[in-house]
Amino acid sequence: MLTALRRRPRTHHFHSSNRNGEGVALSFIGSALMLDKLIYEPKELAYLEYEQWLTSEYEQLLAAQAAEPLISIDRARNIGVEREWELYSFFAREEVNAPEDIFIYVDDTGNIATFTEEERALIAVWERGDPYPLPHIEGHHMQLVSHNLDNLELAADPDNILLATSSAHLEHLHDGHYHNLTPEIYFELNMTHDERLERTLAYAHDNMTVSLREQLIYTGGVSSALFVTIGLIAEYYKLSQVPRPWKQKEKILLQKGISYAVMGSLLGGVGFVTREILNTAFDQLPDDLADAVFMEILALNSSFLAVTLTSACIKYLRDIRNGKTKADAQAELKRLAMVAAAEFIAFQALGIGFDFVSGMFAEALMPDPTGFFIVARAIYFVYRIFNNRELEKRSAVQCRELRINHLYQQANLYLEQKAYS
Known part of the structure; x- marks a missing residue:
């Protein structure tokens, strides 16, 4: 009886979160929020102030000379x-x-x-x-x-x-x-x-702002650090419930940390490269075909789609390796792909102000027990009423903020699942 118990196959726990942990590294919590808010935007603001000052001084000098x-x-x-x-x-x-x-x-x-x-x-x-x-x-x-x-x-x-x-x-x-x-x-x-x-x-723009190479490094680094932090916290909670020597736990945490660092960098890089490729492609379009706000939102949401799909593929390979049947793994992959597509459509519609389309796709394809989209649409509706003059520009900002809040909620859900798994 004891032998039979010892040989009992290990039960695998598969979580159905549409972020699966890798999504926590999705990187507008990491790359967009921290890069844009803490690094990129302050530098851009400093440059814009310099540009305004220099242009004004230059024009005043020319005007004085002309007089x-x-x-x-x-x-x-x-x-x-x-x-x-x-x-x-x-x-x-x-x-x-x-x-x-x-x-x-x-x-x-x-x-x-x-x-x-x-x-x-x-x-x-x-x-x-x-x-x-x-x-x-x-x-x-x-x-x-x-x-x-x-x-x-x-x-x-x-x-x-x-x-x-x-x-x-x-x-x-x-x-x-x-x-x-x-x-x-x-x-x-x-x-x-x-x-x-x-x-x-x-010359000032090149020196005062963040280059593409620096943005990629920051994105990968921030995403990696975030993913390692969240992943190791979850792993620590799991290991704290297992009666093993601390040396073994340290080794496991080290291995997991390296894995999370690579994964976070990969996912952050995928999102960044996707957005930059699309932005470069959109820059080639004629002005009458390329609405700047729409293209910015499309590039932003496409980067999320790319990272989410990459995460889903990684989960598929991991599920197969951990013993899940191919049919079940494929079904899970398909489900995550559908959720990713639904998110893309919903957030794209939300970002450009199509609340009805956003709500329709969100409710039909994205089960939302937290009520996130109900609150988001209500906030956005009020937002549109009081900011109608600059609706298009502000829609892009609103879309980004809602994405960040959504990912934050998903990260919390993921941590809770890990803690009780």
Whole structure:
């Protein structure tokens, strides 16, 4: 009798949660919530504030320059060079932090060069009325003033100025005589100040915000850490009820931790890559076919769908390995796939404001004993009434928040199942 009891096959417990633990790593609790709210959005906000400030300062400077009276062609010629230095000084300011490659001039060999850090420091503190910051550098009018004597605006236009050394000014920009036209190649190499502004903003965006590579690393890391934490808590509860030496439990927890870390990184990466692929594809669509809000929500919910389906496939393989029949495992896989599809449709409809469609799919295909969707639709209905003017933009935010809350509930349910299994 004792032998028979010892040889009794182990009973396997299969939980039917549509998240199955792997879903806890789904990562807008992890990647979206923590990445967006704690890392990505603050950096984006800082950049947007910088962009607004820099654009405003730049436009004010241009407006002040445009308000100057142009009395004569000779005065306009000098004003054009002064404006060029003034704009260079603006971009050289420390708080602007412009990239080095916008500070160009023509050197003695006729090539485009960039000013050194020391030269940029002198330019940054220069003010109108002072001698030019670099005495060996002159301002060259690309469209010759002598050929446009009645065009005061052209003579005073800083975009018509190219800085050069004294030698290069004569030998290369005028080909040995000041009445010779500027060689065409220098028109291609010169840069307008609007282009300098664009390059400065792009440079700041790259430095102030999170790159795709960093986002992927953060997503995988956060998802992995979250999955390991939740998974090990659940495993600890299970092992605390088993009379085993603590050394054995430590070994099990270590093995489980490694498994959870890999799984969390995989699922977070799947969701992130799916969203980025879709966003890249949507960017290629014509503007009249791609509604920005709809595409953002579609990419967001598609990433959830990809992670959920990946989780379901992993569970299928695990169930087979743990002894579940192939037919039962396939039935469970099919059920989870249907739930994933229902969630995708429901949240997509909810995100763009189609409450009726969202509710229909949620109630028909997603059993919800917690009443989540009832509360969600009620909140969303009130939300629409008071925020109708910006409905589309705010629908995307609402969809994301509801997803996070839903996953949080699922995580709690999962922990409860693990604790009592």
